Amino acid sequence: MAPRKEQQIFRATLELLAGKGYEGLTVEGVAERSGVNKTTIYRWWPSKAALLAAALVEADLLAMEPPDTGSLRTDLEALVQGMAALLTRPPAADVAVAALGAAVHRPELAAAARRFFADRFAREEVVFDRARRRGELPATADPMLIMDLLAGAVWLRTVFRGLPLDDDFAAKAVSAVLDGPS
Structure with a gap:
């Protein structure tokens, strides 16, 4: 499938998820919104869950490049x-919350969520590799724990507590993880 058409399908999938939740997400709706035939979608993804799993990991909407x-x-x-x-910004914020909610009750989506986070961590790992080479991080440091602490702080503050993030939240969170609480 052409990458541009694939991204249209993924965007339609995530927009429908954000707007209608997992129950309201249908392959027919994705086909209509993306302008492709539903048989084309089923040729590449055998189910709604498989399509959503692919969209979560591969959609440009949720893309992240590690900083350097x-x-x-x-x-x-x-x-x-x-x-x-x-x-905190739609539609990605709505997608994240809807995907998390759907994953709680559906094992196939829980697997997709694990794949999403594994993919994100694999992309972030280069940050830690470079830090080790520069001597900023000991070999014994656990990059996944560091990212879990930071991501957990963001998720808890924004999604579960519904609180805004101050302009200096990132610096404070990183300082708390790297230096300890002050």
Whole structure:
């Protein structure tokens, strides 16, 4: 499938998820919104869950490139700011909340959520590799734990508590993780 058409399908999938939830997401709706035949969608993805799983990982809407600022601290701050933008700006924020909610009750979507987070961590790992080479991070440091702490802070503050993030939230969160609470 042509990459542009694939992205149209993924965008339609995520927009319908954000607007109608998982129950309201249908392959027919995605086909109509993206301008392709539903048989084309089924040729590439055997189910609604498979389509959503692919969209979560591969959609440009949720794309993230790891920063390379030359410093672990500012790379992590940029990652936190990117997560915060993802969780506070529509339609990505609505997609994230709807996908999380749907994954709670559906094992196939829980697997897709795990794939999404594994993909994100694989992309972020380069930040830690560079930091180790620069001598900013000991070999014993656990990059996944660092990212879990930072991402957890963003998710908890924005999604579960519904609180805004101050302009200096990223710097404070990274400082708390790297330096300890002050």
